[in-house]
Amino acid sequence: xxxxxxxxxxxxxxxPAVAVTxxxxxxxxxxxxxxxxxxxxAAPPFxxxxxxxxxFLKQRTDDGEAYAETLEEAAGRELAEETxxxxxxxxxxxxxQLGSYGDPGRDPRMRxxxxxxxxxxPQMPDPExxxxxxxxxxxxxxxxxxxxxxxxxxxxxxxxRPGTSRRLAFDHAQILFDGLERARGKLEYxxxxxxxxxxxxxxxxxxxxxxxxxxxxxxxxxxxxxxxxVPGFVESVGATTERGGARGxxxxxxYRAGDATLLHPALLRTVTEEQIR
Amino acid sequence: xxxxxxxxxxxxxxxPAVAVTxxxxxxxxxxxxxxxxxxxxAAPPFxxxxxxxxxFLKQRTDDGEAYAETLEEAAGRELAEETxxxxxxxxxxxxxQLGSYGDPGRDPRMRxxxxxxxxxxPQMPDPExxxxxxxxxxxxxxxxxxxxxxxxxxxxxxxxRPGTSRRLAFDHAQILFDGLERARGKLEYxxxxxxxxxxxxxxxxxxxxxxxxxxxxxxxxxxxxxxxxVPGFVESVGATTERGGARGxxxxxxYRAGDATLLHPALLRTVTEEQIR
DNA sequence: CGAATAGTGTCTGTCAGACATTATTCC
DNA sequence: GGAATAATGTCTGACAGACACTATTCG
Numbered sequence: 001x002x003x004x005x006x007x008x009x010x011x012x013x014x015x016p017a018v019a020v021t022x023x024x025x026x027x028x029x030x031x032x033x034x035x036x037x038x039x040x041x042a043a044p045p046f047x048x049x050x051x052x053x054x055x056f057l058k059q060r061t062d063d064g065e066a067y068a069e070t071l072e073e074a075a076g077r078e079l080a081e082e083t084x085x086x087x088x089x090x091x092x093x094x095x096x097q098l099g100s101y102g103d104p105g106r107d108p109r110m111r112x113x114x115x116x117x118x119x120x121x122p123q124m125p126d127p128e129x130x131x132x133x134x135x136x137x138x139x140x141x142x143x144x145x146x147x148x149x150x151x152x153x154x155x156x157x158x159x160x161r162p163g164t165s166r167r168l169a170f171d172h173a174q175i176l177f178d179g180l181e182r183a184r185g186k187l188e189y190x191x192x193x194x195x196x197x198x199x200x201x202x203x204x205x206x207x208x209x210x211x212x213x214x215x216x217x218x219x220x221x222x223x224x225x226x227x228x229x230v231p232g233f234v235e236s237v238g239a240t241t242e243r244g245g246a247r248g249x250x251x252x253x254x255y256r257a258g259d260a261t262l263l264h265p266a267l268l269r270t271v272t273e274e275q276i277r
Numbered sequence: 278x279x280x281x282x283x284x285x286x287x288x289x290x291x292x293p294a295v296a297v298t299x300x301x302x303x304x305x306x307x308x309x310x311x312x313x314x315x316x317x318x319a320a321p322p323f324x325x326x327x328x329x330x331x332x333f334l335k336q337r338t339d340d341g342e343a344y345a346e347t348l349e350e351a352a353g354r355e356l357a358e359e360t361x362x363x364x365x366x367x368x369x370x371x372x373x374q375l376g377s378y379g380d381p382g383r384d385p386r387m388r389x390x391x392x393x394x395x396x397x398x399p400q401m402p403d404p405e406x407x408x409x410x411x412x413x414x415x416x417x418x419x420x421x422x423x424x425x426x427x428x429x430x431x432x433x434x435x436x437x438r439p440g441t442s443r444r445l446a447f448d449h450a451q452i453l454f455d456g457l458e459r460a461r462g463k464l465e466y467x468x469x470x471x472x473x474x475x476x477x478x479x480x481x482x483x484x485x486x487x488x489x490x491x492x493x494x495x496x497x498x499x500x501x502x503x504x505x506x507v508p509g510f511v512e513s514v515g516a517t518t519e520r521g522g523a524r525g526x527x528x529x530x531x532y533r534a535g536d537a538t539l540l541h542p543a544l545l546r547t548v549t550e551e552q553i554r
Numbered sequence: 555c556g557a558a559t560a561g562t563g564t565c566t567g568t569c570a571g572a573c574a575t576t577a578t579t580c581c
Numbered sequence: 582g583g584a585a586t587a588a589t590g591t592c593t594g595a596c597a598g599a600c601a602c603t604a605t606t607c608g
Contacts (some may be wrong), residue, residue: 018295020390057379059388068382070381097376099376102334103347113390204586221572221573222571225589226570243580244580244586245579247581247586249586250587250588270570480561496597498561498562498600520607521607522558525559527561
């Protein structure tokens with residue numbers, strides 16, 4: 001579109017035409033459960049509903065000065081505002097763009113395009129609700145009544161509509177669902193799993209990440225063999241845990257994340273027959 | 278963000294705060310070359326530069342009536358406007374969201390968030406330039422000087438900056454690069470390749486799609502065995518081509534696309550060592 | 555006929571899945 | 582000691598890659 005045409009079409013009546021928000025699907029694992037960061041909305045629309053943390057893209061500072069942030073910076077800012085995490089801890093969170101949601105009517109106020117980000121982090125403290133929220137919490141995704149586990153297939157182009165037993169505001173159930181699908185898929189061929197554990201970890205902890213996110217049991221010995229055979233996935237620290245397992249067993253070897261981001265060969269889930277469609 | 282707070286922050290001076298455009302990376306194969314639809318801009322900024330087809334999200338009809346389109350509808354509309362394709366042909370084009378691009382300064386006029394879509398289609402006619410364009414053409418991506426072929430790895434989180442020998446407007450080189458990466462990756466584990474060929478096709482034609490998009494030679498017999506072993510990928514039509522190959526050879530069996538969208542097991546490229554990072 | 559291509563058959567190394575076994579630690 | 586778990590070893594079936602070979606068609 002030319003500048004002239006743009007200016008011609010630039011009718012003030014058109015504004016506010018479109019607003020842009022950034023929403024974050026922040027995932028972590030607590031007590032062997034996959035959890036997502038949610039906030040309880042303190043004002044309409046959807047007052048009292050839980051929603052993903054997010055907000056409008058900032059165009060100026062709080063002092064009113066002109067200013068622009070990238071989309072990813074906005075996602076990080078929203079995450080920090082809603083969690084009370086400091087920059088150091090936030091630095092450990094892996095952020096990536098999930099997708100944009102812009103159906104007319106998804107926000108009753110006006111036309112809103114939301115750019116969703118997906119974040120993964122190791123166990124984090126309980127969040128401090130931000131100013132727009134009544135509460136904030138890490139909520140186990142299993143409690144939200146979305147389809148989970150083997151139902152999800154990586155790379156599915158069109159996501160199925162999630163069931164919504166505990167409804168989220170706007171289309172956030174759909175966004176969360178898409179984020180979970182993405183996360184499950186990325187475990188297969190990227191080193192994403194290490195983003196969910198601490199700096200050093202045992203193979204069993206890493207396996208717990210896979211089992212928790214995928215919602216299926218994995219075979220211990222085979223998993224170990226597989227992990228160690230992928231070049232650059234993990235490297236040995238040369239130490240063991242202080243104690244063995246709570247109910248017995250030897251001390252585990254400790255590992256740290258390697259320099260690989262992509263796993264080759266990949267760690268594929270066993271598929272049954274839901275590949276068709 | 279609450280309604281009250283939103284309204285409080287709603288300062289007219291902020292507008293035009295954000296504009297939303299939709300850009301399309303439309304790919305097809307012509308003469309065994311992977312081509313992308315580009316238009317030559319007829320007005321500043323970047324006048325005379327080639328860019329991806331795209332434009333602002335419509336909020337009202339040409340008559341000025343209120344109206345809203347989904348992001349995907351907007352992508353389809355832009356594609357139709359720039360190609361002169363009718364709805365029937367456009368129906369054969371597979372469209373999916375690629376990602377959003379919103380760095381400050383990517384558009385010199387104002388803050389613009391662009392939602393990029395990726396489209397795949399069988400060979401299509403030469404495009405008719407739309408009103409905002411001086412020209413429109415299917416351009417072989419190899420002529421654009423982007424990194425190609427085995428350099429690209431599926432699932433790479435952070436895309437490397439593409440080289441830009443023939444510069445595209447805005448950050449469209451980056452968007453195109455990301456689209457090509459996505460396309461290469463999706464050939465591995467989805468039935469996307471069938472979107473590039475006609476309703477019936479030979480295994481050799483399908484192989485040509487893979488070879489063209491991936492930029493590497495594949496082994497004929499093994500490719501055939503692999504394709505036919507993936508349930509639901511292709512199904513036999515029971516007929517053969519009218520003639521054999523131009524330089525000899527028997528007639529080929531014809532196939533049509535099956536009902537599978539996901540390939541299992543996947544058709545993986547051979548990776549060398551660029552998995553690390 | 556000669557060349558090119560479609561399609562079949564076969565071998566081999568690699569790897570995932572299953573299972574058995576040993577060693578170590580907690581209670 | 583008994584139970585649970587970490588870690589190692591072994592077997593087998595599936596499959597990718599490589600290659601040889603046959604059949605068919607064009608020029």
